[in-house]
Amino acid sequence: MVQWTDFERATIQSVFEKMDYDDVGPAALSRCLVVYPWTQRYFGNFGNLYNAAAIQGNPMVAAHGKTVLHGLDRAVKNMDDIKATYAELSVLHSEKLRVDPDNFRLLADCLTIVVAARMGAAFTADVQGAFQKFLAVVVSSLGKQYH
């Protein structure tokens, strides 16, 4: 089981409490599709992903970004058993969506950059450490049911 320090627990709750999911979700997903364009392979039916402007203005990307962020909320509320919390989602991503789990890491990196931009100086090295540890656990849990 993952051990969280008091600082890490408090930090994760605080970061997500202050976060505007409907702003950060779309920003992170659209950034991922621009910075790592091969991730677009999963969104063939999303319409125009032709360039950065199109991606950032695409309403289906925005909607899906919100879905993903609200999905992260489950881990925020169940930090002591993220693996069990995401077992079903892991099966979904593996069996139905067939997403290469390396993509979870790429999205996590983009989310870190977006949160850093929103939080500014408040995103200290210690906060970054806690946030990245949390995302690493999420990423690992989402990859657990792949076989």
Place this chain on the structure above:
Amino acid sequence: MSLTAKDKKMVKAFWAKVAGKAEDIGCDALSRTLVVYPQTKTYFSHWKDLSPGSAPVRKHGGTIMGGISLAVASIDDISAGLLALSELHAFKLRVDPANFKILSHNILVVLAILFPNDFNPEAHVAMDKFLAAVGRALSEKYR
């Protein structure tokens, strides 16, 4: 994944905006590397103070950014421009190349914090590609 003409133009334009804060960027990026990826501290056992923003960290952060500046100036042939630095890293410093990715990530985080509006997705992809190219150039002479 080599640098296109568009990438080079974006990197040069973005670098012109941020170069004034190069030392702060280097200091913060290196501080984050040491805190968030503690295994990187193994390269600096000879420093008295490894805490974020300490004198040796600030000085070394500045040195690193000098190398990045050189890479921007040599963007049309980064390998040639960084030849001496590549030899330094290969034969003397022997920094595991995995650490170039770690530092690059933290440089991007600091750019996002300091330039939240300018560091948009297009600037991000160009800088990510550029820093990856720098890492590759530095690893050239390793074996």
